[in-house]
Amino acid sequence: MFGIATAGGRRGQGNRDWRVKAALFSLAALGAAAACGAGLGWLGSLIPERGRVVGVSLFAIVFMAAGLAQLRPASRIWLWERDCETAQAWLQLGALRWAIVNGAALGTGFLSRIGVISWYVVPLAAVGFGSPELGAILYGLYGGIRGLAVWLWIAWLRRARSHLGDPVTSVLELGAPGKRLSAALLVALAAATIVVAGA
């Protein structure tokens, strides 16, 4: 994301207003996510409602067990996460294309690093609700937040006038609590799903 403010200058497009790059990044993230959600929702609509309820219930049970395992005190169990860093080659595309491609990758989630288990709720819920519209809204919220976060980051950076330093340390320290928070959220959502689906 820092590339929005910095990579352009190294790639000969430094004259581009950072707002243009940030807007492309945000729109790409939102659009790609909404498209994914609509597609998954459409796929879900092909599954009979009873099948979706059963499938979602089974996933909820698995998620609850996995989340509880991670929440145990001093647990060293970290649920599966996909390590997929942004391709370095994308930097050769130039700042504008980089903003679009990287924004789309972050918006979809599965094309970038998946660092929290609760991400899997997004595509599964999009399928489970079985509606392209609901899927687009749900997935679009995810991608939209990731895409729009760039504005917060840049605003902070412009005010702080620094890219590195203490903020990096504080973010690294948040790794484990953040994952536990993700697991707790997963357990709560799984419990709610089981209750609602069973009613």
Place this chain on the structure above:
Amino acid sequence: MLRGETTGSDRRPHYVGFVAGALGLGVGVGIVGRLQGGAGFLFGAACFAAFTAAILQQTLP
């Protein structure tokens, strides 16, 4: 993110994210008014999970 890069910031974005998540929960249920009862609640909760996952993914190293 590029390796070695970070979306680093102080802790404020987390609070911003969770406020946004709470709003998303309400907005999700509100927008999709045709989902009644448990389905509407689950959709709102899924919206909250999506918000939280997005914020955490932006801030985890």
